[in-house]
Amino acid sequence: MQVVGFCRFSYPAEGGFQVEHDDIATREAYLYSAARMDERFRHFETICLPGLKAQTDPDFTFLILVGSSLPAELRARLEALVADFPQARIVARPPAPHRAACQEVINEARDMAMPCLQFRHDDDDAVAVDFVATLREAARDVTSLLGKHRLVGFDWNRGFIARPDAEGILAEETVTPFWGVAQAMAVQPGVRQTIMNFGHNKILRFMPTVTFTARPMYVRGHNDHNDSRQKKHVIPVELPRLDAAGEALFRERFAIDADQVRRIFA
Known part of the structure; x- marks a missing residue:
């Protein structure tokens, strides 16, 4: 079964953000600001990409949606980071309504005559190195359920919330359902709805899960530029620093190297 992952990398969509802007130009200026992009690239390189590149089942496509207005030097930097990641495909689009744009990009990458497994992914989050293999196994385990429904959701709710910095990784285990990371959906042939047509915490309203x-x-990334952390009254999250055993677990489970984090964030 085809597996498609989808990531928005500072795509200036119409809608789709908790932070509101007056117009697209203002949104692009916010998204492409030097401080914000530097942080996004550091998280993308040290947290997001390692586990995806190390998947035990390499048979998947990973779509990275960017704006056609992404400055050339940022596009080149992104291309360099995925040069050794053959599953990655950078797709540039002009600003468009969020859900429609995401749906179009995903459906262009899939064989509409075949069933498809889709997962959403943020550029500062990580999945375990066996996520794709585990997703395929889960789909096989519920074959009967998939045959009865157009859409079926999958959610792995145990993981870590983490913040990388110049000293390593601050992290704590959590069990949080439908958080939008390590979350997937099985889609029947011909169905044009995608995982991006549903709010990650509302998916269970529309299909069996x-x-x-x-x-x-x-690993759910925690940083100053999280879209969900820009609103007022957001409660700060205090995280303990990983010890040597915790760093070893992150290397084994997510291919996240604390030494690389220290070097990139120094």
Whole structure:
């Protein structure tokens, strides 16, 4: 079964952000500001990409949606980071309504005559190195369910919330359902709705879902430029620093190297 992952990398969509802007030009100026982009690239390189590049099942496509207005030097920097990641495909689009743009990009990459497994992913989050393999296994385990429904959701709710910095990684385990990371959807042939047509925490309203809790499957990135952290009254999250055992677990489970984090964030 085809597996398609989807990531928005500072795509200036119409809608789709909790931070509002008066117009597209203002949104692009916010998204492409030097401080914000530097942070996004550091998280993308040290947190997001390692686990995807190290997947035990390499048979998947990873779409990275960017704006056609992304400055050339930023596009070149992005291309350099995925040069050794053959599953990655950078797709540039002009600003458009958020859900419609995401749906179009995903459906252009899939074989509409075949069923498809889709997962959403933020550029500062990580999935475990066996996520794709585990997703395929989960789909096989519920074959009967998939045959009865156009859409079926999958959610792995155990993972870590983490903040990288110049000293390493601050992180704590959490069990949080439908958080939008390590979350996927099975789509029947011909169905044009995609995982990006649904709010990640509302997906269970529209389809049957299957939840798994046994193993940590994600790292949810925590940083100053999280879209969800820009609103007023957001409660700060205090995280303990990983010790040597914790750093070893992150390397084994997510291919996240604390030494690389220290070097990139120094």
